[in-house]
Amino acid sequence: MIRRLALLPILAALALVFVAASDARVAHADPRDFTLINANPSVTLTEVYVGPSSSSDWGDDVLGQDVLLPGESVFIYFTRFTPDNCLYDIRVVYVGGGEGVLYDVNLCEIDTVTFR
Secondary structure (H helix, E strand, C coil): CCCHHHHHHHHHHHHHHHHHHHHHHCCCCCCEEEEEEECCCCCCEEEEEEEEECCCCCCCCCCCCCCCCCCCCCCCCCCCCCCCCCCEEEEEECCCCCCEEEEECCCCCCCCEEEE
8 A cells, every 4th residue: 555655746746747748749730730621521531741831742741640530620739830931732632543623722720620
């Protein structure tokens, strides 16, 4: 019983470190990060690309190994932003190879993007 009581302060300290680290990640998120919603009832998204509208290079898949099933959403963190730029193109690839693109999305004014 005494050993368990001795572990409580250590566990509490670890919990505080975890919460602080989580808050720091949110606090340092770029304001152009956004929530992506797959509102298409019949397709699964397998890839997501975000790039400045002024560029023809899509960069890397920001969804990684994940997929986004119909009706699901995910918070998109991306690093291909340019300072003082708000307009971005967003490309999604579906299972089977189809794709959809939204052009000139102002990510400084919105924080949710929905593909239908």
